[in-house]
Amino acid sequence: MSDALRTEVRDWMETNLAGRFEPLRHRGNAGDGDALPELRKEWERVLADGRWTCPGWPKEWGGRGLSVAEQIVFQEEYGRAGGPGRMGHIGEGLIGPTLIAFGTNDQKERFLAGIRAGTEYWCQGYSEPGAGSDLANIRTRARFDPASGDWLVSGQKVWTSLAHLSDWIFVLARCEEGSVGRNGLIFLLMQLNQPGVEIQPIRQIGGGAEFNSVFFDGARARAADIVGKPGEGWKIAMALLGFERGISTLGQQMAFAQELNLICEIARENGAAHVPELRLRVARAWAGLRAMRYLAMRVLSGDPSGETLRETLGYKYHWSNWHRDLGKLAMDVLGPDANVVSDDPRHERLRQLFLFSRADTIYGGTNEIQLNIIAEQGLAMPREPRGNLS
């Protein structure tokens, strides 16, 4: 079954990721997320026509109902073929499953088809300037408008990936005046193209701008666009993160393997392959990547006994630090060639790897937060005390 699927995906990618889509190969991954946006949206629609968007969704909502193992196969082959970073990832992997689980029928009817078809794009409104690692500290306010039954939102979200290329945003906001922490929050679906929403790009370390600040000034979330009840926002927001099981990281690992490959290739060309220290670091990277693969398979296989929970907790720390180290290794292998722009596209890819992998250990839970989680949830060590500064 999985071999047949593997062949099917491989053939499909070979046939379709070609011609005018050729430039998309290996593009649009983290750090390069704003590359070729229009072409990537077209690519999403080709994927949708092939029924390869949302393959893990249930069939009634246009998915293929693939098992976890089958989704892994799809992700691996997509990544192996150099499939571009998915513009529809937030819709497909995060808000879609959340709506399937918690949305009203009306919400499912209105939103799922657009995500599946690659015609509507979503972004995530969680982090704020004062709420990074401490997400529950969000200040964006949602005020009920009795006249319309809608909610009026004011505040600022930050690090919003691809907001400038998206149609909708899901927003975690505070709906109860005076509430603190996880209480009194609301989970809203909001159109970006409306008065009272302003999007400002944030230029990042590598020069690109896939993140944004999103400012809300009395912008409107319609009454029909609340997920869950007012006050239940935290529950929905956390459930959403739970849907990101990391299956897409298997595809990401294929990109990592290609990066390591490039590094080996260049090392053999420029003589770095003979430097003892670099040889050991390349070998260590290979070992880490192989371990990462088996670790992911253990984590994703979802042992029903929960035995793999501890490993699950460490997975993000492992891959992000591995990848960050790979960026430094790439530069050390390139040597002075890394300092100057060259015609060799491999050099630019590795330079971006070096720069953007600094973000890997910060977004999605910083190293420091990850280590707290591993210590507290995995090793049952005492919890961090909370301070009371505001």
Added chain:
Amino acid sequence: MQPANDQRIDSGNGMDLVFSDDQKMIRDEATRFLADRSSSERVRQIVQAAQGLDAELWATVAGELGWCAMAISEEFGGLGLGMSEQMLLMEAAGLRLAALPLWSTACMAAPLIAAVGVDAAKAKLLRRIAGGEAASVAWGNIGAVDPLAHDGFEARADGGGYVIAGRAAQVTDLLAAGIVLVPARLDGELALFCLPAEAGERRLLATLDGTRQIGELTLDAVSLPASARIDAAGFDAAAARPAIESAMLGLAAEQVGAARGVMDITLNYIAGRVQFGRAIASFQAVKHRCALLEVDFSEARSLIYGAAASFATATPDERRSEVAASRALASALLYRTSEEAIQLHGGVGFTWEYDPHLYFKRAQAASSLFGAPHAHLELIADGLLGAKGPR
């Protein structure tokens, strides 16, 4: 070796890495049993006795519980289970620093017989091992990543039999083993001999790690009957690779188990140790160091489980790299975990009374066997980058 390519770096198909109920049962039973029978007190008695062997425990696990029969095929009296089950047992043994010749016997000697032995030798020797007899191999250099590249012994035909001479400076579980295998150079080829009982000079060595027996074997022109030779007509190093890699992977699993053991001891200690009015486990500086070890632990263990699951099906190059990676990670993991254990225990960490030193000594000793981490990494680098040339 082939240079790197996509296939090599990202190959491997999906496999099920969730343990079956049977596998979990083997692991849980072994873990429970050794928690009771290889307690800290017991291990200390063994260290004190300076034989590197818990003979009583061995009689039970090998003779009664059939631990050595696990991976031996059914036709030779074994249970016909695979590398994964073997790894789970080794992990359980490492967890308690059980002073058993299990590694030498089940991961090294039995696979070597299975790899290069003739059928008659397999029928006889594997059956004895499955029945609980300890065995070991006298490698020329037990510290080398390729222990066959170093000749320890020379043999020559003599009348109807052979004369063999040479020395193995360190043979694990030498005095515990009823079956001692000796790879020797014979007319430029490799041959494998099984020493008759009492043949040669076998000297017990005093060791850094008191939980593993090491002996020195000297053969001073010892005459052996023709029947002592157990390979068909010479074998090459490639034929013995599966056995050597089985030994490496088994050792890695044992190291990972020991890392878990010393980590558990440490977590337990720091949860109860109070300073500044709080358990020292509540300090973030302490929590983060434990969490980092946990990340490394998951990394090494997942790699070993994956390498074990694909051991029988991987290509030789692939398997060699995965095993080398397993050893490199496991050696580094156990050393780091045990040195952190001493540090996190504070003053009592460097006393005889507390257990971290037992693991610390095991860590150093084990990492020197069958290739230090850098040697394994160099092996992987050869595959990815080609052999090292002059710079």
